[in-house]
Amino acid sequence: MASAATDLIFRPTEGQDALSLAEGAYRRLRDAIVRGELAAGTKISERGLALTLGISAQPVREALRRLEADGMVLTQPRSGTIVAEFGPDRLAEMGRIRAALEGSAAALAAERADDAALALMDAQLAVMREATAAADTVRLAAANERxxxxxxxxxxxxxxxxxxxxxxxxDHFNRVRALESTPKELPKALAEHEGLLKAFRKRDPELAEERMRAHVLRSLRAGGVLKNGKK
Amino acid sequence: MASAATDLIFRPTEGQDALSLAEGAYRRLRDAIVRGELAAGTKISERGLALTLGISAQPVREALRRLEADGMVLTQPRSGTIVAEFGPDRLAEMGRIRAALEGSAAALAAERADDAALALMDAQLAVMREATAAADTVRLAAANERxxxxxxxxxxxxxxxxxxxxxxxxDHFNRVRALESTPKELPKALAEHEGLLKAFRKRDPELAEERMRAHVLRSLRAGGVLKNGKK
DNA sequence: GATTGCCAACTGCTATAGCAGTTGTCCATG
DNA sequence: CATGGACAACTGCTATAGCAGTTGGCAATC
Structure with a gap:
């Protein structure tokens, strides 16, 4: 086995070069759908799409199956595949589901995150502090995602x-908007992240889960994805 | 469009006959894994498995991709696919995640379930009442699943x-065990289901979510999947 | 004119073949 | 004996071809 140093040196390009064709087609289609370039109800043909992308029909099919699992397309066997429609209500659904799963992830992270992982989170938190002070929403969004x-x-x-x-x-297309909409929300989000890290350090899964869940829900409300009325 | 009557008459067999080969391979493999017939670390070859199942390699590959998404197998590109190992801790993880998602589903159901759906749930509840009284765990598990x-x-x-x-x-293999282990838990589960239906009827998503979540978690603790210490 | 049957042009699905990496073994070499 | 390198036997991945349903329109019939 190679050493850690050589691993770093010979690490393959992390761009979209080394992706499999199926993975590339999946991401490309997914982005096209969330950007609205492919309207709801649009018929998608495996062969036609393969021709458009310049690849075989097999990777395209694999991408469509994943999109179906994600709820982004609807496939009627032997009949056809169309892109699903997700209006504001559907986005709200997915947001709430995401809040639940992010909570679960936070709970597990509280149990398992080692010092190295916590240090990396802390580093991102430092970036978020700077970006918040400078009101640099783009940089903040990137750090938030990391x-x-x-x-x-x-x-x-x-x-x-x-x-x-x-x-x-x-929520790809309304992520930046969420942070820009109400600048007063920025420090609040920062405080929530700091609270999360504290929960991780305390090894308190329940606390981490609840905080993460509340954080995501509040972020969704700030972005207008969720109604303000909901608890 | 055909009438509802003809739809009923010509409805295709609802067994596993009309399944696609990929779907069939997926279920078969999944069951084999959860039953322990395929031990953790076992190497799986697309071609080899296709030969065993008597089908082509393509449906097998599709099944493996789904299993990978489910976290049941691990695929190293261009190298090989092995079945993942999930000990008690992993099962506990998945259980907690399921509790979170079941909660989300309950919240949505509280908002959307129409009278017909509620009536169907009520019917299953009636079955569960009978089964609980008769201590018929098998029938109870089936009604519970429905x-x-x-x-x-x-x-x-x-x-x-x-x-x-x-x-x-x-939790396929420890579902019945969960209900059999502590017969005293049966009435408790029944009461929880009744409480769930009430929350649905009240159109209270928050209440339904919390009750469902608590129900699943308690059920997992009763089955020994989760430690009793956890809240 | 409305309706029914049929046929051609689709669709998703599966089979086969071959490509391109990975891996382990075996032999030549130090 | 230890070590390195090449080769063969894998692996997952992709391309092509063909199967089997579905669908929509057109023509023949009532």
Missing amino acids: FHALVHAAAGNAFLLRSLTSLRAY | FHALVHAAAGNAFLLRSLTSLRAY
């Missing part, structure tokens, strides 16, 4: 990681 | 339905 990704990784559950990655796509 | 399936359907969310179906496989 922070949550660290939590997902610390949870160490494949199913959870996969599910949360899928769910994250849903 | 009740939860009705909730999932009432939630009306494809992602949720798919995820919960996948998660349900994890």
Whole structure:
């Protein structure tokens, strides 16, 4: 086995180069759907799409099956595949589900995150502090995403990681908007993240889960995805 | 469009006959894994498995990708696929995740379940009452499963339905055991289900979510999947 | 004109073949 | 004996071809 140093040196390019065709088609289609480039109800043909993407029909089919699992397309066997419609209510659904799963991830992270993982989260928190002070929403959003990704990784559950990655796509187009809409919310979000890290350090799964859940729900309300009336 | 009557007459066989080969392979493999017939670490080859099942490699591959999403197998690109190991701790994880998602489903069901769906749940509840009185654990488990399936359907969310179906496989082998272990728990579970239906009828998503979550967690503790110490 | 049957052009699904990495073994070499 | 390298036998991944249902329109019939 190679050493850690050589691992770092020969690490493959982390861009979208080394992706399998199926994975690439999945991401491309997913992004196109959440951006609204593919309207709801649009018929998708495995062959046609394969021709468009310049690849075979097999990877396209695999991508469509994943999108179906994500709830983004609907496939009628032997008949056809159409992109599902997700209006505001559907987005609210997915948001609430995400809040529940993020909570589960936080609970597991509280049990398992080692010092290295906690240090990485702390580093992202430092970035978020700076970005919050400078009102740099773009940088803040990036750090926020990395922070949550660290939590997902610390949870160490494949199913959870996969599910949360899928769910994250849903609020892709209103993520920045959520942070920009009410600048007063920025310090609040920062405080919530700090509270989360404290819960992790206390090894308190219940507390971490509840805090994460509340954090995501409040973030969704701030972005207008959820009604303010909901608890 | 055909009438409802002809729909009933010409409804295809609801057995496992009309399943696609990929779906069949998925279920077969999944069951084999949860039953322990395929030990953790066992290497799985797409070609080899296809030969064993008497089908092509493509459906097998599709099944393996789903199992990977479920966290049941681990695939190293261009190298190989092995069945993941899930000891008691992993089962506890999946159980807690399931509790969170069942809660989300219950919340959505409270908002959307129409009278017909509620009546169907009530019917299953009646069966559960009888089975509980007669201590018929097998019949009770079946009714219990149908009740939860009705909730999932009432939630009306494809992602949720798919995820919960996948998660349900994890506690397949200790489901009956959970109900048999402590007969005193049976009336408690029945009361919880009744409380759930009441929450649905009150259109109270928060209450339904919390009750469902508590119900699943308690059920897991009764089955020994979760430690008793956890709240 | 409304209706029924049929046929062609789809659709998703499966089988087969071959590509491109990975891995382990075996032999030549130090 | 230890070590390195090449080769063969894998692996997952992709491409192509063909099967089997579904669908929509067109023509023949009532």
